[in-house]
Amino acid sequence: MSTTLLTERDEWKALANHYEKIKNVRLQQLFAEDEKRGERLSAHAVGLYFDYSKNLITDETLRLLLNLANACKLRERIDAMFRGDKINVTEHRAVLHVALRAPRDTSIVVDGENVVPAVQEVLDRMASFSDRVRSGEWKGFTGKSIRNILNIGIGGSDLGPVMAYEALRHYSQRDLVFRFVSNVDGTDFVEATHDLSPDETLFIVSSKTFTTLETMTNAHSARDWALKSLQNEKAIARHFVAVSTNKAEVTKFGIDSANMFEFWDWVGGRYSMDSAIGLSTMIAIGPENFRAMLAGFHQMDEHFRNTPFDRNLPVLLGLLTVWYGDFFKAQTVAVLPYDQYLKRFPAYLQQLTMESNGKHVTLDGARVDYETGSIFWGEPGTNGQHSFYQLIHQGTKLVPCDFIGFCQSLNPLGSHHDLLMSNVFAQTEALAFGKSPEALKAEGTEEWLIPHRTFDGNRPSNTILAERLTPEMLGRLIALYEHSVFTQGVIWNIDSFDQWGVELGKVLAKKIIPELEAAKEPELEHDNSTNALIRFYRRSKRK
Numbered sequence: 001m002s003t004t005l006l007t008e009r010d011e012w013k014a015l016a017n018h019y020e021k022i023k024n025v026r027l028q029q030l031f032a033e034d035e036k037r038g039e040r041l042s043a044h045a046v047g048l049y050f051d052y053s054k055n056l057i058t059d060e061t062l063r064l065l066l067n068l069a070n071a072c073k074l075r076e077r078i079d080a081m082f083r084g085d086k087i088n089v090t091e092h093r094a095v096l097h098v099a100l101r102a103p104r105d106t107s108i109v110v111d112g113e114n115v116v117p118a119v120q121e122v123l124d125r126m127a128s129f130s131d132r133v134r135s136g137e138w139k140g141f142t143g144k145s146i147r148n149i150l151n152i153g154i155g156g157s158d159l160g161p162v163m164a165y166e167a168l169r170h171y172s173q174r175d176l177v178f179r180f181v182s183n184v185d186g187t188d189f190v191e192a193t194h195d196l197s198p199d200e201t202l203f204i205v206s207s208k209t210f211t212t213l214e215t216m217t218n219a220h221s222a223r224d225w226a227l228k229s230l231q232n233e234k235a236i237a238r239h240f241v242a243v244s245t246n247k248a249e250v251t252k253f254g255i256d257s258a259n260m261f262e263f264w265d266w267v268g269g270r271y272s273m274d275s276a277i278g279l280s281t282m283i284a285i286g287p288e289n290f291r292a293m294l295a296g297f298h299q300m301d302e303h304f305r306n307t308p309f310d311r312n313l314p315v316l317l318g319l320l321t322v323w324y325g326d327f328f329k330a331q332t333v334a335v336l337p338y339d340q341y342l343k344r345f346p347a348y349l350q351q352l353t354m355e356s357n358g359k360h361v362t363l364d365g366a367r368v369d370y371e372t373g374s375i376f377w378g379e380p381g382t383n384g385q386h387s388f389y390q391l392i393h394q395g396t397k398l399v400p401c402d403f404i405g406f407c408q409s410l411n412p413l414g415s416h417h418d419l420l421m422s423n424v425f426a427q428t429e430a431l432a433f434g435k436s437p438e439a440l441k442a443e444g445t446e447e448w449l450i451p452h453r454t455f456d457g458n459r460p461s462n463t464i465l466a467e468r469l470t471p472e473m474l475g476r477l478i479a480l481y482e483h484s485v486f487t488q489g490v491i492w493n494i495d496s497f498d499q500w501g502v503e504l505g506k507v508l509a510k511k512i513i514p515e516l517e518a519a520k521e522p523e524l525e526h527d528n529s530t531n532a533l534i535r536f537y538r539r540s541k542r543k
């Protein structure tokens, strides 16, 4: 572990000096000076075409960013992750989501044990269970086949499955209904079940710890809902399965451990959608497609591990995020998938990036004096164009964007796809090059309107193109961002794999629950704002 403060590194100072020199650089000029820039500043690997030429960078910027990556020992840190070192230092854990998609014959040793056979065994069990549900062979308590699958989970045990189900819906078995319940707000559960029949419904209770308040509350409500109609405790075994690391709690809940699909403490929640947490995904798309998705993840893992940094997609993507966040002080990154199936991808990335890199102390516990994790957000194109793109084009903030598009549609329909993709290219072009007052004048725009209609341009973006959204391609895309997040975390010298920031609120909520439920007015010892809010709630809920 390095103890040199990031901002004291020569490589950092060199970037800071360089930034001062090029901060006013114009993309227009960079492209004019280099007619091959678009091709030169792009990389093609594992089926992805990554164009990063429309960024506020020169060759020198890249050279300096790569120097920084080397100084921060990115290569060694990648090796340490793949080797199974306990790089999640605050939780004393290895970080081995890469083992979840490693081929059968790989060996990855954690605490003296090769974990790959256990991973494969769980995948095989998931496959045989999925096949039984998909074929109708798995019967509910009354002898009917399962038609509805409800995943109950939250955070990492929800966002990945939701995103993957939506992303791969094209490949899903259409006579099965999939729903996802996460919020402790009873509305989520009630709306998800209101038109379902318990005798045809399978609940997958997905929780690494099996103690999460939201998930356990929803799981108990699901149990009550099922038993109210099925009237027999034995029904639980046919209608509930669990995905967890906590066998004791699963059994306590009443789920047979034969119906439990295991994963391990070296899989972080937000890195778990390719573990047994992906059971709903596998039931939806089938074991073969799920394996194809894992193969896609693995291809990107290998690319990340073995490709020189100057052609390494996750490294380049990660370094660009550092460049904008730390030097241009951009606060956010917009992720704009031009594919309706990826509508939940930005939400998924929000957790992946912000829970991983929203940290303010280094691995050594020192407070950082630089910016860390950016705010990730986005919506699918072209919808975003008719809402928030205005600010990206003409607002006062710099918002670097990732555009993601596919060359082939899964639903060819007239000229829809060309229209969709024309917008990807048009938007990145407009952002980069804008529209000048001179051009507006030449078009005859009235003088007073010219400032309003001028686009300064020089707004940076990446474009990621792939042939087609397949399970394999989805795996590659997710791994691209996972490893970009890792790259950023290494530069910032933070623990990208813990999430202590979610703890305090949970602890306080536990204290407040009895205060809301108490029949007698409780003695409140919070600050006077919180006390007043609780009193208002108690008064109003009784009305």
Ligand code: G6Q
Pocket (backbone or CB within 6 Å): 154, 155, 156, 157, 206, 207, 208, 209, 210, 211, 212, 215, 268, 269, 270, 271, 355, 499
């Ligand atoms: C993810 C976080 C968090 C977690 C949820 C659910 O990295 O750890 O989002 O996934 O809190 O936790 P359980 O799976 O233990 O219910």
